[in-house]
Amino acid sequence: MGASGWDYLVPFAGSVATTLERLRADVFAAGDYYTPRGEDHPKPATEEELWSDEWVQESMTHSILDVFEVGSGDxxxxxxxxxxxxxxxxxxxxxxxxxxxxxxxxxxxxDALEPLLTMRGVGRHVVGYADGRPDQVLFFGYSGD
Structure with missing residues (x-):
């Protein structure tokens, strides 16, 4: 299938970690991610169930669900x-x-930020400021097999 690019522009929720957590929950609840078993196969009830599938571990979800935490450094x-x-x-x-x-x-x-991506399964984010305060976060990356 190849890797898929993704981006999500969401309201800032107090911290980037909290914003990421809420976004991941929303994407999972909406079922807005790829599963290698196809659309005919029911979506899992929990993220734990999703990630217990070896096919998902291999292919990833082509979404923000492939990003679990905020990193620091390189x-x-x-x-x-x-x-x-x-x-x-x-x-x-x-x-x-x-x-x-x-x-x-x-x-x-x-499109403007894609050159900052380093490899599949690694996301980037940028906080947007309005009136000097964090207002939105754009998460972007690409992932998948």
Whole structure:
């Protein structure tokens, strides 16, 4: 099948970790992810059930569900898998012309930020600021087999 790019623009929920947790719950509840067994197979009742499937472990979900936590440091290498890493101020400056993204910047989405991706199964995120306060978070990445 190949890897799939994904991005999600969501309201900031107090912290990036909490925002990620809520987004993952929403995506799972909506069933908005790939399962290698196809649409005819019922979706699992829990994430634990989803990830217990060896096919899912191999192929991933092609969604934010492939990212489990907020990482820190370098978004490259095996230890980065399953984590999302913040877009740095320098990266923001290079892409958007400002060290802090605005909601208008985030609306540009995946295409503007795709060059920051390092490998499958590693996400990135950027916080958008309105009136000097965190307002939205854009999570983006690509994952899957």
């Amino acid at each position: 978004p490259t290498g095996f230890e980065a898998l399953g984590k999302t890493f913040e877009v740095t101020e320098a990266e923001c400056e290079r892409i958007f012309g400002t060290p802090r993204a605005t909601p208008a910047d985030l609306a540009r989405g995946f």
